[in-house]
Amino acid sequence: MALLQKAFQQLSRIPFRGNLSNNRTLFTQTSPTLFKVTDVVSAEPLKKRRRTDPQLVAARDAKRKRRIEKAIKKLMKTGRKLKPVDEIEGDRKLQKEKKERNRELPTLSNEQLDNRAILMKEWNLYKGVQYKKECASINTMLECQAKALSELKLESEELYMAAIQVDYQLLPYEVNGPVRTPPIKGYDPPDGEYTDTTKTYEVEIGDVTTVLKQFIRK
Structure with missing residues (x-):
C-alpha cells in the first residue's frame, strides 16, 4: 500500500499539458487518492447528404410550372361553373318545347x-x-x-x-278554422325515419389559388 501511494505521488508531480476535462484519462488526488473518469459523450456519425443534380431539379420545376400554367389557361377559358339548381333551370321538357309555346305578339300601329x-x-x-x-x-x-x-x-x-289609449276593438278580427287537420287516406306516416333525396355535386375548381395549391402539393 505504501509503494502504491508513493507511485501515485510521483505521477501527480509529473507536469500535465492540456485540459483534463476534455481528455478521457485518469487523474489522482493526494488526499484521499481517488480515480475519476470523464463523462461519456454519446454521438452518431453525420448523415451523408444526397447529391441532387441541379439540371434534374430545374427540369422538375419547369414541368410543374407548365402544368400550373396549363391549368390556369383552362380555368380562364371555361370560367367558373355554378352549381345547377333545379328551381332555376326548370323542366327540361318545357325548355325543349319553348319554341312551340312561344307566342308572337301582334305588331301595333302608330x-x-x-x-x-x-x-x-x-x-x-x-x-x-x-x-x-x-x-x-x-x-x-x-x-x-x-x-x-x-x-x-x-x-x-x-x-x-x-x-x-289604443282602441284594440276598433278593427275586430276573429278567425274560426279547423282545430285539427283531417287525415289523408292511404298515408303511412314515417316513424322518425326519412330518405335524404338531396342531390350531391362534385366540387369544381373555382379559384386560381386552389389550382396552384393542388399542383404544388403534387
Whole structure:
C-alpha cells in the first residue's frame, strides 16, 4: 500500500499539458487518492447528404410550372361553373318545347301606340291628383285631432289620458278554422325515419389559388 501511494505521488508531480476535462484519462488526488473518469459523450456519425443534380431539379420545376400554367389557361377559358339548381333551370321538357309555346305578339300601329301613350299620361295625372287630395285630407284630420286633444287636455287630464289609449276593438278580427287537420287516406306516416333525396355535386375548381395549391402539393 505504501509503494502504491508513493507511485501515485510521483505521477501527480509529473507536469500535465492540456485540459483534463476534455481528455478521457485518469487523474489522482493526494488526499484521499481517488480515480475519476470523464463523462461519456454519446454521438452518431453525420448523415451523408444526397447529391441532387441541379439540371434534374430545374427540369422538375419547369414541368410543374407548365402544368400550373396549363391549368390556369383552362380555368380562364371555361370560367367558373355554378352549381345547377333545379328551381332555376326548370323542366327540361318545357325548355325543349319553348319554341312551340312561344307566342308572337301582334305588331301595333302608330295610332294604337299614340292612344296608349295618351291613356298612360291621363292615368298618371289622375292618380297624382288623387294622391294629393288624400294627403290633404289626412293632414286636415291630423290637425283637427291634435287641436281637439289639446282642448281636452285643458279641460280634464283624465279624459285626455283615456282618449290617447289604443282602441284594440276598433278593427275586430276573429278567425274560426279547423282545430285539427283531417287525415289523408292511404298515408303511412314515417316513424322518425326519412330518405335524404338531396342531390350531391362534385366540387369544381373555382379559384386560381386552389389550382396552384393542388399542383404544388403534387
